[in-house]
Amino acid sequence: MAVTRIDCDIHPAVGGTRTTLLPYLDDHWKEQVVSRAIDGLDLTSYPPNMPLSGRPDWRPASGKPGSDLSMVQRGAFDQLGASHAICNVLYGAQAVFDPYMAAGFCKAINDWIAAEWLAQDSRLRASIVVPMQAPDLAVEEIERRAADQRFVSVLVLAQGETLLGRRHFWPVYAAAEKHRLPLAIHAGSAYRFAPSSVGWPSYRYEYYFVEAQAFQAQLLSLVYEGVFGKFPNLKVVLMESGVSWLPAFMWRANKTWRGVRVEVPWVEREPASIIRDHVRVTMQPFDAPADATSVADVIDQIGSEKMFLFASDYPHWQFDGDDAIPPNLPESIVARMCVDNPLETFPRLQLVN
Amino acid sequence: MSDVLDRPLTEQEATAATRLRIIDCDIHPSIHSHSDLDEFLPKRWQEHLKTYGGHLRTPYIGTTPYPRSSPLICRRDAWPPTGGVPGSDLAFMRTQHLDPLDVEFGILQVLDLFIFSQQNLEFGAAIQRAINDWQLAFWAHRDPRLKASILAGQDDMQLAIAEIERCARTGEYIQINVAPRANEPLGRRRYWPIYERAQELGLPLGIHVGGYGGHAPTGGGWPSYYAEEHQSNAHTMAAQLASLVIEGVPERFPDLKIVFIEGGFGWIASAMWRMDQHFERFRSEVPHLKRRPSEYVKEQFWFTTQPIDEPDEARHLRQLIEWVGVERLLFSSDYPHWDFDDPRFAFKTPLSDAERKKIFNTNARAVYRF
Numbered sequence: 001m002a003v004t005r006i007d008c009d010i011h012p013a014v015g016g017t018r019t020t021l022l023p024y025l026d027d028h029w030k031e032q033v034v035s036r037a038i039d040g041l042d043l044t045s046y047p048p049n050m051p052l053s054g055r056p057d058w059r060p061a062s063g064k065p066g067s068d069l070s071m072v073q074r075g076a077f078d079q080l081g082a083s084h085a086i087c088n089v090l091y092g093a094q095a096v097f098d099p100y101m102a103a104g105f106c107k108a109i110n111d112w113i114a115a116e117w118l119a120q121d122s123r124l125r126a127s128i129v130v131p132m133q134a135p136d137l138a139v140e141e142i143e144r145r146a147a148d149q150r151f152v153s154v155l156v157l158a159q160g161e162t163l164l165g166r167r168h169f170w171p172v173y174a175a176a177e178k179h180r181l182p183l184a185i186h187a188g189s190a191y192r193f194a195p196s197s198v199g200w201p202s203y204r205y206e207y208y209f210v211e212a213q214a215f216q217a218q219l220l221s222l223v224y225e226g227v228f229g230k231f232p233n234l235k236v237v238l239m240e241s242g243v244s245w246l247p248a249f250m251w252r253a254n255k256t257w258r259g260v261r262v263e264v265p266w267v268e269r270e271p272a273s274i275i276r277d278h279v280r281v282t283m284q285p286f287d288a289p290a291d292a293t294s295v296a297d298v299i300d301q302i303g304s305e306k307m308f309l310f311a312s313d314y315p316h317w318q319f320d321g322d323d324a325i326p327p328n329l330p331e332s333i334v335a336r337m338c339v340d341n342p343l344e345t346f347p348r349l350q351l352v353n
Numbered sequence: 354m355s356d357v358l359d360r361p362l363t364e365q366e367a368t369a370a371t372r373l374r375i376i377d378c379d380i381h382p383s384i385h386s387h388s389d390l391d392e393f394l395p396k397r398w399q400e401h402l403k404t405y406g407g408h409l410r411t412p413y414i415g416t417t418p419y420p421r422s423s424p425l426i427c428r429r430d431a432w433p434p435t436g437g438v439p440g441s442d443l444a445f446m447r448t449q450h451l452d453p454l455d456v457e458f459g460i461l462q463v464l465d466l467f468i469f470s471q472q473n474l475e476f477g478a479a480i481q482r483a484i485n486d487w488q489l490a491f492w493a494h495r496d497p498r499l500k501a502s503i504l505a506g507q508d509d510m511q512l513a514i515a516e517i518e519r520c521a522r523t524g525e526y527i528q529i530n531v532a533p534r535a536n537e538p539l540g541r542r543r544y545w546p547i548y549e550r551a552q553e554l555g556l557p558l559g560i561h562v563g564g565y566g567g568h569a570p571t572g573g574g575w576p577s578y579y580a581e582e583h584q585s586n587a588h589t590m591a592a593q594l595a596s597l598v599i600e601g602v603p604e605r606f607p608d609l610k611i612v613f614i615e616g617g618f619g620w621i622a623s624a625m626w627r628m629d630q631h632f633e634r635f636r637s638e639v640p641h642l643k644r645r646p647s648e649y650v651k652e653q654f655w656f657t658t659q660p661i662d663e664p665d666e667a668r669h670l671r672q673l674i675e676w677v678g679v680e681r682l683l684f685s686s687d688y689p690h691w692d693f694d695d696p697r698f699a700f701k702t703p704l705s706d707a708e709r710k711k712i713f714n715t716n717a718r719a720v721y722r723f
């Protein structure tokens with residue numbers, strides 16, 4: 001299968017803990033989820049019936065959008081034209097409070113995606129879902145799965161228990177760097193904190209809007225805590241973050257850093273240049289201005305052709321029709337974002353055979 | 354004192370910006386000490402302040418959780434030679450800021466005592482009253498260029514409305530300020546009585562960054578560094594913009610003017626694009642919105658310019674200004690804080706005389722009806 005277009009963000013759905021995951025749980029959790037009826041861990045961030053959570057033509061007759069392999073194959077590959085795709089499972093394991101339950105469920109999710117998706121279609125790859133509630137257990141899970149080259153990144157939520165730059169996460173990044181796994185930060189929240197400093201919003205719409213600010217806070221945390229100095233080969237991929245906020249965000253970061261860098265002497269370069277080197281971003285949604293000139297301006301302001309990764313966000317409803325590439329993107333960006341950039345970002349994507 | 358500000362301007366520096374009188378929408382006056390407020394604060398609350406102090410949702414009594422980059426976040430040249438803290442000496446403020454920069458009007462933004470962050474809402478309201486009186490007595494009455502805002506914390510609605518009525522009767526205040534980080538987002542319906550009254554009175558609603566609310570500065574938790582917290586001010590403003598627009602405040606109060614102060618304006622273009630991009634998808638959740646979000650922003654919101662973004666390429670700032678719209682921008686300096694924007698140098702991209710006039714003067718003149 002020729003590598004022509006790598007979709008860096010699609011979402012197979014876990015049907016349920018007591019159904020989909022049961023065969024993959026260890027004996028303790030098998031017994032627990034049945035006897036305690038532990039289920040319903042779909043993330044509050046993505047209610048399955050909400051329009052954004054599933055495009056109408058990508059909704060199966062029964063079950064959640066993304067739960068049917070053959071439908072995902074038809075949509076992501078046949079319709080949208082991807083040659084390969086990376087599965088990012090959004091299910092509540094990362095939001096569980098009990099760290100052992102979190103680890104048990106993450107393990108089950110990874111084994112399920114390997115057995116029922118990756119093994120069924122050689123075009124699929126996946127991110128390793130990890131329990132960031134307990135960084136030591138997250139490291140264990142990375143080590144357990146690292147030999148399987150079909151896993152190409154480590155998946156965490158944009159809003160977890162603490163900001164991602166904090167030192168207690170560094171062993172996770174050491175493991176990720178060692179195994180050439182980029183850290184994929186995906187939209188979604190463990191609901192530990194209001195999504196912004198102003199408090200809990202009334203509407204899903206508002207909540208989805210402020211996810212972009214949560215991503216920005218995570219980038220600042222990773223930069224200022226010194227993660228990229230400590231792990232120079234670590235890449236971070238922002239998934240479903242929106243893109244057009246990057247220029248103004250980087251300008252403000254540079255200006256702030258110039259003013260207060262004495263506080264973080266280990267950050268020796270402008271944040272924007274660190275971000276261009278280490279951070280990648282999936283292109284759905286783009287949150288673009290309406291006209292082609294402004295789109296070109298945004299790309300010019302971001303100042304890198306390497307940062308952009310093709311993604312459909314299937315089955316999320318980000319666009320209509322069969323073309324997942326946002327309109328008006330310059331040709332040079334389109335040429336790079338489908339193959340070159342993904343291969344560079346996810347070095348374990350060995351797709352030639 | 355600074356060499357830069359004490360020498361005469363060179364011909365090159367004496368640009369249209371300085372020949373044009375400016376309206377500075379963000380100047381920070383300060384009290385010398387708590388006793389400045391004694392004449393405006395009932396005995397009970399003077400005693401309370403002495404005995405219990407402020408009660409904030411932060412760990413320290415005497416400082417902020419993120420040590421700032423300079424004492425009191427101020428310019429190091431802004432300490433008055435007569436003693437006292439920056440912003441506490443009107444004569445020095447005139448000499449250093451109002452006169453040399455030819456400030457026609459300056460809008461006072463008081464942050465003392467974390468006035469909007471007090472957990473004891475009754476105490477908070479008492480110091481808001483005192484500060485509102487002090488703004489007139491110590492500042493506006495002594496220099497007619499300086500304009501006061503009604504500080505009215507929104508978490509006790511009855512007290513807030515009472516204070517708005519009390520101050521509005523004087524006819525001297527030009528704006529109603531509410532907290533940027535209260536218990537709930539600004540769009541929530543419990544806060545609407547303030548917006549209704551502001552609209553009736555024809556007073557803009559001012560929202561100045563800062564203080565401590567009920568929530569961590571980010572959706573991912575508490576950052577470690579001031580560098581992170583400082584930039585989170587822009588995130589706060591974006592979240593408040595979304596809350597106000599999406600809850601339908603401008604739809605419900607079409608004559609209400611809303612001014613975001615010290616959030617900068619870099620983030621606004623992408624905030625409008627993002628809201629518009631997802632509007633169709635979420636429309637069934639917010640049927641009260643009759644128009645695309647950006648349309649409300651472009652009619653009812655204004656943004657002060659500081660801290661102005663400084664992209665490496667001047668053309669990028671130019672593009673940004675065009676996306677946001679010259680009409681939406683109000684110049685602000687943030688004097689005497691460290692990240693002060695000097696009107697002569699802040700805009701690192703050429704502006705036409707007409708644009709300059711709008712940003713530095715006439716936009717604010719219209720919003721505040723000077």
